[in-house]
Amino acid sequence: MGRPPCCDKEGVKKGPWTPEEDILLVSYIQERGPGNWRAVPTNTGLLRCSKSCRLRWTNYLRPGIKRGNFTDHEEKMIIHLQALLGNRWAAIASYLPQRTDNDIKNYWNTHLKKKLKKLQTGSEDHPREGFSVSQPMAPRGQWERRLQTDIHMAKQALSEALCPEKPTYLPELKPSIGCSNTIPAPSTYASSTENIARLLKGWVRNSPKPSQTNSFMTQNSLNNMSGTDSVSSEGTPTPSKANDKDLIASEAFDFLFGFESFDTSHSDTSQSMSPEASLFQDESKPDSNALLPLSLLEQWLFDEGLASQGKDLLSDFALDDNANLF
């Protein structure tokens, strides 16, 4: 439709961000709060396009982002979710608090894909090129619909099967702050952005959107900011999407993966409710369960069960079955 570019090509700086630029951006956001990205370059004097500013913020500068090595659990989740969701990194990221879609995507492309391929080539004549590739893609709407239903069904059945009496899951699931994921200190500048993010401590105090950003900051102070870019990384949480039902569904799903660093505080979880999860809400009508065969779930459960028994997830991972979900 000939939409004009978000920013003029001329006079726009590209490439890695400098600490100065980061500070400019952070202090601006500290003052005004995230959002209205188009105005950011103008108001800050940054020679960056608005998109770049938003990306920089959401992927690196915003508080609560965990960097560094992925834990086994995270890795496991990514593999499972990728098989389930395909390359929908934002959706996957919504289940990995503190990780950005970009981060996950990179990790998948650089580590997991190879890892899986390696494992597959050992035992197969014609290795697949990653799960997503092998998945027949239906038109997006249709595919997504089915996906949501599948996931919802799995979540619900799992929560019933695994902890039928449990109103909320894993009460002791307190995030192990600073646990296994102590952030290594890469030498690149990017790592120091974390420090810049810390400059934001207290920025909410000045924020024009206290009700939204307060919880945001609370999460940060807990070192468990579970938001993702899809969830209000801009400080504008998706309004009214999170509710108790979402929470339960999310918890069930989290329980499924036994994700240990997920903050279980309700405010957090509701804040971080993924779009995916919020979509489940639509699917969460009781009779939606009857729409799909349980065999899929059973298979999935089986796989997870094996994995949880300490077996090598990758070798046991039922690629075909997961791929055939759709």
Add this chain to the structure above:
DNA sequence: AAAATAAACAACCGCTCATGC
């Protein structure tokens, strides 16, 4: 020690979707 290569990751690009007018 230097060059070549591979790996990792940050950032960009283009498309799509959501929203407001």
Add this chain to the structure above:
DNA sequence: AGCATGAGCGGTTGTTTATTT
């Protein structure tokens, strides 16, 4: 209803860093 715009997403590219020769 149609258009303009902001924002989100996923794929891809470019740059930096690590490893090998």
